[in-house]
Amino acid sequence: MAESNKDNTKTENILPIYTAKDFTSDRDVRWCPGCGDYSVLAQVQRSFPQIIGEKKEKFVVISGIGCSSRFPYYMDTYGFHTIHGRAAAIASGVKIANPDLSVWIATGDGDALSIGGNHFIHLLRRNIDVNILLFNNRIYGLTKGQVSPTSEHGKVTKSSPYGSIEYPVNPVSLALGMEGTFIARTIDRDPKHLQEMILRCYKHYGTSFLEILQNCVIFNDGAYAKYTDKETKEDNLIYLETGKPLVFGKQKDKGIKLDGWKPVIINLNDGKYSINDCLVHDETSKDLAFILSSFSDNPLLPMPLGVFLDRQRNRYEVEMENQIADSRKKSGEGKIDELLMGNSTWEIK
Amino acid sequence: MDEKSTLETNEIPVNGNSKAEIKSVSDVTIRFAGDSGDGMQLTGTQFSDAIAAEGMDMGTIPDYPADIRAPVGSLYGVSGYTIHFSSHDIHTPGDQVDVLVAMNPAALKVNLKDLKKHGIIIANSDSFDKKNLDLAEFAENPLEDGSLEGYSVYEIPITKSTLEALKTMNLPPKAAQRCKNFFALGVVYWLYNKKFDFTLNWLEEKFAKQPEMIEANSRVLKAGYYYGETTEIFTIKFEVKPADLPTGVYRNINGNEAVALGLVAGAAKAGLQLFLGSYPITPASEIMQNLSKYKRWGVKMFQAEDEIAGICTAIGASFSGSLGATSTSGPGMALKSEAIGLAVMAELPLVIINVQRGGPSTGLPTKTEQSDLFQAMYGRNGECPVPVLAASSPSDCFTMTVEAVRLAVKYMTPVILLSDGYIAQGAEPWKVTKFSDLPEMKAVFRTNSDGFFPYTRNEFLARPWVKPGTKGLENRIGGLEKQNVTGNVSYDPENHQLMTNLRAKKIKRIENDIPELEVIGDKTAELLVVGWGSTGGAVATAVENQLAKGRKVAYAVMRYMFPMPKNTHKVLKQFPKILIPEVNNGQLNKLIRAEFLIDPISYTQVKGLPLKAREIENKIEEILKV
Numbered sequence A: 001m002a003e004s005n006k007d008n009t010k011t012e013n014i015l016p017i018y019t020a021k022d023f024t025s026d027r028d029v030r031w032c033p034g035c036g037d038y039s040v041l042a043q044v045q046r047s048f049p050q051i052i053g054e055k056k057e058k059f060v061v062i063s064g065i066g067c068s069s070r071f072p073y074y075m076d077t078y079g080f081h082t083i084h085g086r087a088a089a090i091a092s093g094v095k096i097a098n099p100d101l102s103v104w105i106a107t108g109d110g111d112a113l114s115i116g117g118n119h120f121i122h123l124l125r126r127n128i129d130v131n132i133l134l135f136n137n138r139i140y141g142l143t144k145g146q147v148s149p150t151s152e153h154g155k156v157t158k159s160s161p162y163g164s165i166e167y168p169v170n171p172v173s174l175a176l177g178m179e180g181t182f183i184a185r186t187i188d189r190d191p192k193h194l195q196e197m198i199l200r201c202y203k204h205y206g207t208s209f210l211e212i213l214q215n216c217v218i219f220n221d222g223a224y225a226k227y228t229d230k231e232t233k234e235d236n237l238i239y240l241e242t243g244k245p246l247v248f249g250k251q252k253d254k255g256i257k258l259d260g261w262k263p264v265i266i267n268l269n270d271g272k273y274s275i276n277d278c279l280v281h282d283e284t285s286k287d288l289a290f291i292l293s294s295f296s297d298n299p300l301l302p303m304p305l306g307v308f309l310d311r312q313r314n315r316y317e318v319e320m321e322n323q324i325a326d327s328r329k330k331s332g333e334g335k336i337d338e339l340l341m342g343n344s345t346w347e348i349k
Numbered sequence B: 001m002d003e004k005s006t007l008e009t010n011e012i013p014v015n016g017n018s019k020a021e022i023k024s025v026s027d028v029t030i031r032f033a034g035d036s037g038d039g040m041q042l043t044g045t046q047f048s049d050a051i052a053a054e055g056m057d058m059g060t061i062p063d064y065p066a067d068i069r070a071p072v073g074s075l076y077g078v079s080g081y082t083i084h085f086s087s088h089d090i091h092t093p094g095d096q097v098d099v100l101v102a103m104n105p106a107a108l109k110v111n112l113k114d115l116k117k118h119g120i121i122i123a124n125s126d127s128f129d130k131k132n133l134d135l136a137e138f139a140e141n142p143l144e145d146g147s148l149e150g151y152s153v154y155e156i157p158i159t160k161s162t163l164e165a166l167k168t169m170n171l172p173p174k175a176a177q178r179c180k181n182f183f184a185l186g187v188v189y190w191l192y193n194k195k196f197d198f199t200l201n202w203l204e205e206k207f208a209k210q211p212e213m214i215e216a217n218s219r220v221l222k223a224g225y226y227y228g229e230t231t232e233i234f235t236i237k238f239e240v241k242p243a244d245l246p247t248g249v250y251r252n253i254n255g256n257e258a259v260a261l262g263l264v265a266g267a268a269k270a271g272l273q274l275f276l277g278s279y280p281i282t283p284a285s286e287i288m289q290n291l292s293k294y295k296r297w298g299v300k301m302f303q304a305e306d307e308i309a310g311i312c313t314a315i316g317a318s319f320s321g322s323l324g325a326t327s328t329s330g331p332g333m334a335l336k337s338e339a340i341g342l343a344v345m346a347e348l349p350l351v352i353i354n355v356q357r358g359g360p361s362t363g364l365p366t367k368t369e370q371s372d373l374f375q376a377m378y379g380r381n382g383e384c385p386v387p388v389l390a391a392s393s394p395s396d397c398f399t400m401t402v403e404a405v406r407l408a409v410k411y412m413t414p415v416i417l418l419s420d421g422y423i424a425q426g427a428e429p430w431k432v433t434k435f436s437d438l439p440e441m442k443a444v445f446r447t448n449s450d451g452f453f454p455y456t457r458n459e460f461l462a463r464p465w466v467k468p469g470t471k472g473l474e475n476r477i478g479g480l481e482k483q484n485v486t487g488n489v490s491y492d493p494e495n496h497q498l499m500t501n502l503r504a505k506k507i508k509r510i511e512n513d514i515p516e517l518e519v520i521g522d523k524t525a526e527l528l529v530v531g532w533g534s535t536g537g538a539v540a541t542a543v544e545n546q547l548a549k550g551r552k553v554a555y556a557v558m559r560y561m562f563p564m565p566k567n568t569h570k571v572l573k574q575f576p577k578i579l580i581p582e583v584n585n586g587q588l589n590k591l592i593r594a595e596f597l598i599d600p601i602s603y604t605q606v607k608g609l610p611l612k613a614r615e616i617e618n619k620i621e622e623i624l625k626v
Helices: A037-050 A068-074 A087-097 A109-115 A117-126 A171-177 A191-203 A286-297 A316-331 A336-341 B040-052 B105-114 B130-135 B158-165 B173-177 B180-191 B197-206 B211-230 B255-269 B285-293 B307-319 B330-346 B373-378 B396-411 B421-425 B493-513 B533-548 B568-573 B587-596 B613-624
Strands: A059-063 A078-081 A102-108 A130-136 A182-187 A208-213 A237-240 A254-259 A262-267 A303-310 A345-348 B021-025 B027-035 B057-063 B078-086 B097-102 B115-124 B152-156 B236-240 B248-254 B274-278 B300-303 B323-328 B350-356 B388-390 B414-420 B427-431 B476-478 B527-532 B553-558 B560-562 B577-582 B601-604
Touching: A037 A068, A037 A130, A037 A191, A059 A068, A059 A087, A068 A078, A068 A102, A068 A130, A068 B476, A087 A102, A087 A109, A087 A117, A087 A130, A087 A316, A087 B274, A087 B300, A087 B307, A102 A109, A109 A117, A109 A130, A109 A171, A117 A130, A117 B307, A130 A191, A171 A182, A171 A208, A171 A286, A171 A303, A182 A191, A191 A208, A191 A303, A262 A286, A286 A303, A336 B255, B027 B040, B027 B105, B027 B180, B027 B236, B040 B057, B040 B078, B040 B180, B040 B197, B040 B248, B057 B421, B078 B105, B097 B105, B097 B180, B105 B115, B105 B130, B115 B180, B158 B173, B158 B180, B158 B211, B180 B197, B180 B211, B180 B236, B197 B211, B248 B255, B248 B421, B255 B274, B255 B285, B255 B323, B255 B350, B255 B396, B255 B414, B255 B421, B274 B285, B274 B307, B285 B300, B300 B307, B307 B323, B307 B330, B307 B350, B323 B330, B323 B396, B330 B350, B330 B373, B330 B414, B330 B476, B350 B396, B350 B421, B373 B388, B373 B414, B373 B560, B373 B587, B388 B396, B396 B414, B396 B421, B396 B493, B414 B421, B414 B533, B421 B533, B527 B533, B527 B568, B527 B587, B527 B613, B533 B553, B533 B577, B533 B613, B568 B587, B577 B587, B577 B613, B601 B613
Parallel strands: A059 A078, A059 A102, A078 B476, A102 A130, A130 A208, A182 A208, A237 A303, B021 B236, B027 B097, B097 B115, B115 B152, B274 B300, B274 B323, B323 B350, B350 B414, B388 B414, B527 B553, B527 B577, B577 B601
Antiparallel strands: A182 A303, A254 A262, A345 B248, B027 B078, B057 B078, B057 B427, B248 B427, B388 B560
16 A cells, blocks of 8 residues: 655654755855756755754765756765766665665756656656656756757757757656656745755655756756746746645736636636636646646646645555565575575485 | 377387397487477476486577567477486587487478487478478478488377377367477487486476376377387487586576576675666576566566666665666667766676677577677776676576676676576586585675775775765765765866776786686697687587597686686796687687787687587697697
């Protein structure tokens, strides 16, 4: 049976023993000034102390290659900066071999969705209890500005001077399609929400996938401006909270309603619709999650932030340990000499 | 076919074919060949298990078609199983076949080239009909057109005799026909003066819940045996005396089984949990399949989404304090090469098994080759030294896998072990090693945080292994060049030179920790034959045969390819001539030239087949001008 979520975050009456400083390494952070990665690093360092009872030495941060993959060097935890695209595979090995650890993957859109796409999708399907922080800046930063798998169609980059002729992947839809069990999205410029989502990732048993919309100041500056500018963000973002109606806008005057299968925006002030007509978020519904995931493909709809889906399923590493335990319970712990002998021997005297 | 030639099994005469003379021979190779659905693999393993239990030394090799279920009767659907057994110590599954059991014309056609002059053919005459002859592309029936002159051909109506033996059982015809391999097995048991009790016992165990299967197969087996005894077609039967093997408990083992056991035993000896990350690939899949069964031994086998994930999960497991291992074949090695570099840079233990097959690209997946030596040595970006070992026989796969684990853990390095399709699927008796007899190799984890840095080194130049979860030793490693001692990222030119040198020196020093190269035979000879890996068996056989003929020759088998044993240069210098036979285009030969400025004679073949002792002997005789 799959378990309910872990509940050791913000437990009352127990004070955190760590501060953000305890998770900060002595290395100088070397991202470009103004990079969205700084915010993600700060929020992770602030979130980990809020996970009560998890010892610092249990945290492991694994990354692939890319700007965001420098992440482990800046965290004073166990860390492994690996090779391009393979963080998900290496993290899988770490967690399966040693399920006691709290494993975090720092990856980017190129790392996770292009060169590492295969590992990313299979990790989700196996539901190994690791946490994926996907820094999505819709560009290749470390290699200085080529088109990425999340770049928009038509995007002009150094490798697409006439505009990109491919269509972007929708990371949330992909994760849903791969039977992910925890899927969420946040943005670098909303530290509070970012922290909340990081803690939700931790709490979930199974693979947690968090897409972080992150601004690259050098090669794709302003990619998410309409979600971060004071003037426009409230009309373009919608925060998902389970049990609550889907309402957004500066004046909280817009809602989302389903017209058949089609999500449409309704005006809550026109007298025709009220908040009761709005779609109510249910983060346990895969069907709803699919509908919500399509919002980001539609420029007319607001960008959802929050938890799309949180459901329970057995975890790979737990099932593997159970098979070992069951087998030992049934036939006893294996002796090496017994294995070497095999089933059919003869003796020469 | 003539009705009279079928046999009424109910009318077995009590007195057997007493006229058959028993001839003592010391060395026999038998091949069972038939359609892939004819049960030749089972027949072969039954015979080999039975004779092994009598104390023969032997070697076996299966030969499957590449297609899972090739069309019945076709040339490419032929499946074979070869057993070489002997009253003396042997090293290979045999070059040439003494007895060929051909269940159909295609099996005869495919295998005739391997049959010795004057060899024995036992043919299922029932299958030599127009349809099967056409499928095998025979214009005329070879049993009738005289083309098999010179061989001893025994035509036996195996199908009809099988059906006849089962007549009273009312089995569906297809099920009855399927028993015919046991008729052939019975005949061969008789021909080699063996009891069939071994197989009867096996049937009783195997089909404990299906008594009609026991009955049917036993009947057919006995019918085959008594056919040899009662009909007078055979005038001779053979006897092979047991070999003089060292005392002890033995089992049969093939190379893939031995690798799986070696990983489990090696990890246990190191005090580590074993994690195998692998992706299915011929001919290595059996390793992952076997390990997936060993749950009671705590083995974690992870079937990855691809070859890269196979090695990367293994690296992750090693990073977290387990023994990571991955098994594959050449194409998989190609995909893993970047990750091997990561393990070199991160200095983590890792065992990489390459069961070589015919290449390049998809090549010949079911055939054998030794052509990945250069890939193992050099197939990575950067200066990237990795120890390379090569197992020389099926049972040596156990020894060398344990050795790979020992070196990986002690030196904090990935280690590549080369096996190949030939020894992976070939089997031989193995005197079972006791766990307590394995070398001590306990892994040590750093737990003390005083003065800890991830890239300090011990007397073997190995860096400390730290298990995540250890308090106070949090540290970061990775594929970027690391500053000596601190492990911080470093682009300093002098540091890169220093670290490159340190990594090379660490691996080179392993030469102080491995056995020397042993010369067997005439140490004053003019010619030294150097085999490596699976070619070792054929080299040993060839040289022993030549020594028996009084020739001045010696041999050595290399199992440590990098670093090579410390005395290698000294040994090679002692001999005026060196011959290196290998199943590639001369890769070891080139390595020896590059390393020692010695110019050996290269003898190579790339046909997807192991080298034959006879072929090496011919070359030796050519060089010695005899």
